[in-house]
Amino acid sequence: MGIAAAATMLFGVTACSTGPATSGEEAGPNESITIDYLHRLPDGEGMTKVADIIAEWNTAHPDVQVTATKFDGKAAEMLTKLKADVKAGSVSCLAQLGYSEVPTMYTEGMLENVTDLAQGYVDNFSAGAVALMTVNGETVGLPQDTGPLVYYYNAAEFERLGLTVPTTADELAAATTAAAAAGKYAVAFQPDEAQYWLSGQTAAAGAAWFTAEDGKWSVDVSDAGTAKVASFWQGLIDTKSTLVANRWGDEFKQALVDQTLIGTIGAAWEAPLLAGDMAGSANEGQWAVVELPTFGATQMTGPDGGSGVAVMKGCAHPAEAMDFNNWFNTQIDPLVSQGLVVAAKGAMTTPDSIKSFYGGQDVFSVLAAANESLSPDFIYIPGFPAVNGDMVKAADAAGQGTAPVMDIFTAAQTSAIAALTSAGLPVAK
Amino acid sequence: MSTLTRPTAPERLVTEQRAQANRRRRRREGRIGWGFFAPFAILFVLTFVIPILVSIRSSFFTEKAAGDSLYGGGGMVETFAFLDNYAQVLGNAxxxxxxxxxxxxxxxxxxxxxxxxxxxxLLLDSFIVRRVAFFRLSYFLPYAIPGVIAALVWTYIFSPGLSPINQTLGSISEWLTGLLGNNVDLTIDFFAPGTIIASMATMTTWTFMGYNMLIFLAALQAIPHDLYEAARLDGAGEFDIVRRIKVPMVGQATLLAVLLSIIGTVQLFNEPTVLAAVNPWMGNDYTPMMLAYSSMMGTTSPSGAGPASAVSISMAVIAGILAAIFALVQKRSTR
Incomplete structure (x- = not known):
């Protein structure tokens, strides 16, 4: 009984993942081909729906019909589904992958090499983002959006407390300490987001945890940038100047709404989410966004999320798929309405709802500028998703004050080496 | 005379025909029997036997990158690992x-x-309760609520800022503080590392108590009522009947309920997973089942079907050993 239940649990994963098989059909001269596209876009209220964007393509291209399916589970579950589908030969031609997941999927042999097909399109996208869709010199798809870290703050409260808008980490720490004296928090330490949020900050400080050394992976968190981020948060946690709250918990949202939390380091894609969290509160029209205060010597930020659309292994029509991929990801306005900071080149217009929340600011011009200053050195290893659990646990302990912040990064190092070793990849000792 | 001792030729023919007809009938019955068995057998093999075999097989294999360059060789190769996955599980703190x-x-x-x-x-089986059907259904109702939904509801009840229990305890504390002069705090942190197991226990007890009650109630109602009458004639009161007849007679049901509970406990997943979403310190490997799931999803190392299967099968073996120990102990004590 026990074995059975445990085994069906495992088997169930494969069993429930047989998606529609359409990518394998060969098109005759007058027949149309079908491209499947699996995504995790929000498709929320007031956004231009993915289905509507694609309907436009389908009308213009009767011979290449695209079917989009939204995956409602977690990112890790989507990867497992895609792997099972590739093995079963029924995978969607195109799938949304987080940049940090691309190396993992590449190593597992789940992606098509579309370097040649991509040549005609890559110039439509920012070079940094294209690099994130390129592994081992092979381009596997096109970028969709990026998640550079920026700093959001309540400008009205800052003015009331006489705080200056910080441009460096030290100024941010000073502003946070001053705000704390007035019972407010100018930043929040977010244990649940530790993996990307903190690694992004170390990237902004100039860290590159993962580098190649004589054909082997070198994993090292003992650099000055990582130490800077650790000491920044350690100081604020020790003096209780920062709010410690999970990004996706009720406490965080509550603190925003009642204006205890008047600033936060967040990814670019949080702009509409923060506005949504505080909709209908006194915060409307009071917030503003600036580029991330510098943690290192120059104006640089780090990645916190962002994804591209990859061509999955076994896609029967990679050329048509890439043609659509390029078209879809250059539909700037509809994608911006989905809350994305697009990777495509071209001006983004800040939607009115966001503009009014941020006091009329042209939010997307700041986000686009942040995009330009993304660290080019911070890359992800295959197996990076497996590093999450240990980092979050360590971050929670650090937030409680029971362990030093640096432990989070040590945990990341140990966990990353374990992930590489487990996948049979070479690690420099 | 001779007709009695030796069958005539026509008679022999008749017996022969009867025997043939019998054989035919038995064969037909056999076919019908198999026909009735087939739906079960096919489903059993497809959904039970094959997954178990696949899982056992997969637990002896690991997936390694096909090449030894930085990003492997663009694919994974399945390699026979024999007991490596199990050694990994058993050595995993x-x-x-x-x-x-x-x-x-x-x-x-x-x-x-x-x-x-x-x-x-026992209450529903006694004469105290009327409208048994209503109570039976209401006790069973929590089991009918999907586990994840129930866990979400409980998360709200336990959540530090919103807990109605803590709000009540908070007002009592304030009242007591005013009364006694020194600071009284009766509120409970349901999510603290020391209390979260108790919080989960409350959630599962709420869900499964009614379900187990049904098992006991069915066993109780199967007891012949003349036993009670005989006991009453011998002067036994209602409590004696409960103690000396009802409780001993539900022994088999207890065995079943305990075995199911042991297996369910070893596989604890829904409650800790939902709680871990709001308590990141729990991680994604708080219970063995969560570890198996995370291995499968690639969110912990070592990952993949092999390590995940090894965790699952180790869990099953441990649950099996525990269940066997309990069954043995119960057999000894009732003998």
Whole structure:
């Protein structure tokens, strides 16, 4: 009984993942081909729906019909589904992958090499983002959006407390300490987001945890940038100047709404989410966004999320798929309405709802500028998703004050080496 | 005379024909029997036997990158690892910590839940309660609510800022503080590392008590009522009947309920997963089942179907050993 239940649990994963098989059909001269596209876009209220964007393509291209399916589970579950589908030969031609997941999927042999097909399109996208869709010199798809870290703050409260808008980490720490004296928090330490949020900050400080050394992976968190981020948060946690709250918990949202939390380091894609969290509160029209205060010597930020659309292994029509991929990801306005900071080149217009929340600011011009200053050195290893659990646990302990912040990064190092070793990849000792 | 001792030729023919007809009927019945068995057998093999075999096979393999360059060789190769995955599981402190947690959980939760279920069943089986059907359904109702939904509801009840329990306890504390002069705080942190197991135990007890009550109630209602009459004639009161007839007679049902609970406990997943979403310190490997799931999803190392299967099968073996020990102990004590 026990074995059975445990085994069906495992088997169930494969069993429930047989998606529609359409990518394998060969098109005759007058027949149309079908491209499947699996995504995790929000498709929320007031956004231009993915289905509507694609309907436009389908009308213009009767011979290449695209079917989009939204995956409602977690990112890790989507990867497992895609792997099972590739093995079963029924995978969607195109799938949304987080940049940090691309190396993992590449190593597992789940992606098509579309370097040649991509040549005609890559110039439509920012070079940094294209690099994130390129592994081992092979381009596997096109970028969709990026998640550079920026700093959001309540400008009205800052003015009331006489705080200056910080441009460096030290100024941010000073502003946070001053705000704390007035019972407010100018930043929040977010244990649940530790993996990307903190690694992004170390990237902004100039860290590159993962580098190649004589054909082997070198994993090292003992650099000055990582130490800077650790000491920044350690100081604020020790003096209780920062709010410690999970990004996706009720406490965080509550603190925003009642204006205890008047600033936060967040990814670019949080702009509409923060506005949504505080909709209908006194915060409307009071917030503003600036580029991330510098943690290192120059104006640089780090990645916190962002994804591209990859061509999955076994896609029967990679050329048509890439043609659509390029078209879809250059539909700037509809994608911006989905809350994305697009990777495509071209001006983004800040939607009115966001503009009014941020006091009329042209939010997307700041986000686009942040995009330009993304660290080019911070890359992800295959197996990076497996590093999450240990980092979050360590971050929670650090937030409680029971362990030093640096432990989070040590945990990341140990966990990353374990992930590489487990996948049979070479690690420099 | 001779007709009695030796059958005539026509008679022999008749017997022969009868025997043939019998054989035919038996064959037909056999076919019908197999026909009735087939739907079960096919489903059993497809959904039970094959997954178990696949899982056992996969637990002896690992997936390694096909090449030894930085990003492997653009694919994974399945390599026979024999017992490596099991050695990994048995040497994994996280696995044993998780196992320790679920066993600690079970040691308290199972007796409380089954004791409560037995008391509820005895009450419904007694003459005290009218409208048995209504109570039976209401006790069973929590089991009908999907586990994740129930866990979400409980998360709200336990959540530090929103807990209605803590709001009540908070007002009582304030009142007591005013009364006694020194600071009284009765509020409970349901999510603290020391209390979260108790919080989960409360959630599962609420869900499964009614379910186990049904098992006991069915056993109680199967007891012939003339036993009670005989006992009453001998001067036994209602409590004597409960103690000397009803409780001993539900022994088999208790065995079933305990075995199911042990297996359920070792596989504890829904409650800790939902709680871990709001308590990141729990991680994604708080219980062995969560470890298996995370291995499968690639969110912990080592990852993949092989390590995940090894965790699952180790769990099953441990649950099996525990169940066997309990069955043996019960057999000894009733003998």
């Amino acid at each position: 996280t696995f044993w910590e998780g196992m320790g947690r679920v066993l600690l959980f079970g040691a308290f939760q199972i007796p409380v839940m089954l004791g409560g279920a037995l008391i509820l069943a």
